[in-house]
Amino acid sequence: MINASVLSCEAIERELRDVWGNLFGTTVGPHDNFFALGGDSLKVVEAVMGARRRGIDFRSSAVFRNPTPARLAEHLTVGGGLREPARAPAVPAVLRGDATAPMTDSDDSAASLHVIHSVTFREAERQAVARWAPGRTIASWSAGPVGEVADRYAGALTGDGPGLIGFGDGAVIALEVARLRAARSLPVGPLVLVLPPRPAEPVTEEQALGAFLDGLARRFGLTGEEDLGEVHARVRAAGWFSADVTPADLPAAARTAAAVTAATSGHRPGAYGGRAVVVHDGADRDTDGWATLSATTENHWFDYGLANPLPLLADDRLAEIMGKELSR
Structure with missing residues (x-):
């Protein structure tokens, strides 16, 4: 029996993979589909009971809606x-702080690829782009207040049709930079928007901060008693934030992520x-406006x-797709 309420998402995922592995007699990966493994309604009941014996109690319907260990754990x-x-x-x-981290503008305005990052996954995003476009010069930019940042970046980029890549909330900035450059008759290269945020009602920075920190506590199984060093060790082990974010930087990083979410x-x-x-x-298609930006929008669904x-x-299919798109 385990206390599942304070286990991390990763720990619960491991337990689910083990339960399913015992049920199907095979090694189960984080993204293996329960029903593709041979599951049915009766197997769902067995899986739920197996998890319950380990102190992880949930409704059977959750498996139908979230049929992989990673998805169910989240x-x-x-x-x-x-x-x-x-x-x-x-x-x-x-983890609660009042200050945001300073924005970091790239000093390579003539790079062939300009990447506007999310706050939380900047390091992983830069590694992905380097894999997608080997040999290309890559400039990293921060997301921020939409109008102000887009205007500054639109004028700062140089070169013959610089490519733009936006991740998460950074996709909003990348789109607006491309729009401004087109309106000013400045060249625009490939525009790639990776996991842009779904349109939502405006939220305040404090609302966004509360949601971000609550999600962090739930994902990493925080009890409220950890110090910054403990939290930092957990989030960095999972690939969150960049290597240059120290334990002392975490409150400002969280506040910055919330500020960008509120701004977009x-x-x-x-x-x-x-x-x-x-x-x-995700399964929902063409419901948020991003899929129909223009008549020539190329959508790739995962x-x-x-x-x-x-x-x-880290997906190989995405790397292959981006390699072709960025070499056009």
């Missing part, structure tokens, strides 16, 4: 899908006159169904 932790948890995760007070939360994609490549994750983008960033 649902049970970040999504709050556990039934009657013994102890709810809690946000350590040391009311954005609606609208129409774009150029060609765009959009990468989506079905990890996760809020955590790291598995998608």
Whole structure:
């Protein structure tokens, strides 16, 4: 019996993989589909009972909606899908700060690829782009207030048709930079938008910070008693944030992520006159405006169904697609 309410998403995923592996007599990966493994309604009941014996209690319907270990674990932790948890995760007070991290503009305005990063996965995103476009010069930029940052970046980029890649909230900035450059008759190269945020009602920075920290506590099984060093060790081991983010930097990094989310939360994609490549994750298609930016939008769909983008960033099929798109 384990106390699943304070286990991390990763720990619950490992337990689920083990339960399913015993059920099907095979090694189960984080993204293996329960039903593709041979599961049916009766097997679902057995899987739920097996998890319950380990202290992980959830409804059978959760397996049908989240049929991979990674997806189900994220649902049970970040999504709050556990039934009657013994102890709810809690946000350590040391993670709450008032200051944001300084924005870091690239000093290579003539690079052939300009990447506008999310706050949380900057390191993994840069590694992915280097894999997609070997030999290309890559400039990294920070996301921020949409109008202000887009205007500054649109004028800063040089070169003959610089390529633009935006990740997460950074996709909003990348789209607006491309729009401004086109309006000013400046060259625009490939526009690639990876996991752009779904249009949502505007939120305040404090609301966004509360949601971000709550998600962090649920994902990493925080009890509220950890110090910054403990939290830092967990998030870095999972590939979150960059190597240059120290334990002391975590409150500012969290506040910055919330500020960017708040700044982009009311954005609606609208129409774009150029060609765009959009990468989506999830079963819902063409419901958020990003898939129909223009008549020449190229959409690529994946079905990890996760809020955590790291598995998608490491996906071989995505690397092959991006290699072709960025070499056009």
